[in-house]
Amino acid sequence: TNSGFGITTATGAAFYIVSAAGNGDITFINNGSPITGATTGIAVTQNSSSFITVNSTGTVSGNTQHGMRIVAGASSTGMIVTSNDTTGARVGIYTRNNGTGDMQITSNGTATGIGTFGLSLYNSPTSANLTVTSNNAIGNVSGMTVTNSGTGNLTISSTGTATGANSFGIQATNRGVDLSVAASNSYGAIDGIRSNNQGTGSSLIVTYGTIVGL
Numbered sequence: 001t002n003s004g005f006g007i008t009t010a011t012g013a014a015f016y017i018v019s020a021a022g023n024g025d026i027t028f029i030n031n032g033s034p035i036t037g038a039t040t041g042i043a044v045t046q047n048s049s050s051f052i053t054v055n056s057t058g059t060v061s062g063n064t065q066h067g068m069r070i071v072a073g074a075s076s077t078g079m080i081v082t083s084n085d086t087t088g089a090r091v092g093i094y095t096r097n098n099g100t101g102d103m104q105i106t107s108n109g110t111a112t113g114i115g116t117f118g119l120s121l122y123n124s125p126t127s128a129n130l131t132v133t134s135n136n137a138i139g140n141v142s143g144m145t146v147t148n149s150g151t152g153n154l155t156i157s158s159t160g161t162a163t164g165a166n167s168f169g170i171q172a173t174n175r176g177v178d179l180s181v182a183a184s185n186s187y188g189a190i191d192g193i194r195s196n197n198q199g200t201g202s203s204l205i206v207t208y209g210t211i212v213g214l
Contacts, residue, residue: 001033001058013040013062013069021075023048030056039065041086046072051101052079059109062088067111070095074126077101085109092118092137102129102152110136110160111144118162119144128152129176135160142168142188153178153201161185161209168194169211177201184209 007014014037019026026046035041041060046052052072060067060083067086070093072079078101086092092111097103103123111118111134118137121144123130129152137143143162148154154174162169162183169186170193172179178201186192192211197203 001030001035003031003033005033006035007033008036009038011038013037013043015041016043018045019048019050021048023050025050025053027053028055030058030060033058035059036061036063038063040069040088041067043069044071046076046079046099048073049075049077051077052081054080055082057084059085059087061086062090064089066091066094068093068095072097072099072103074098075100078103078127080104082106083109083111087112088114090115091120092139094120096122096124097127097130097150098124100126100128102131103127104131106133107137108135110138113139113141116141117143117145119146121146123148123150123154123176125149125151125175130154132156134158134162137162139163140165142171143186145171147173149175152176153180154199156181156183158183158186161187164188168192168213170194172196174199178204180204182206182208183211185211187212189213
């Protein structure tokens with residue numbers, strides 16, 4: 001989008017982008033525009049052997065589903081998603097990497113999931129590394145739930161505040177190799193940070209703020 005552009009839809013997603021088998025990479029750039037979808041703000045589905053890049057510096061909202069919903073199909077080669085403020089009735093940012101490459105998520109603003117999670121991120125067993133950098137993540141269930149079932153590492157850096165009203169500030173599950181969580185402030189009704197490393201490597205949890213749970 002160009003500067004000064006904005007969109008609010010009465011039905012469906014504000015942007016719904018699908019790449020069929022045989023097509024090339026998907027690249028979506030939002031240069032500071034406000035985007036609001038009746039269901040989801042930005043929805044991307046990749047079904048080809050290629051890469052997803054989403055870079056949004058504007059605010060993105062989904063009134064009944066997700067702020068962003070990014071799904072990479074089985075033949076996809078990975079994704080990079082960078083966002084500012086995102087809000088969803090369910091999830092702020094929802095991503096699924098069912099492909100073969102890495103997933104890198106950077107949330108520079110506040111990701112808010114009114115119904116469930118600020119961030120809900122999943123790497124499938126066929127994928128590789130999952131890297132998350134988050135400023136603020138707020139969810140009615142957990143601030144963020146992050147699962148790496150891929151063959152690589154799970155790395156989470158939470159530089160702001162992660163808040164889960166009913167469960168965890170940060171919930172991290174790793175079935176790959178190493179698990180690393182570095183967190184500032186994290187608040188959860190059950191645990192501030194809940195980590196579960198089922199992988200073959202090491203666990204490293206570093207906190208430098210306030211961690212609160214029951």
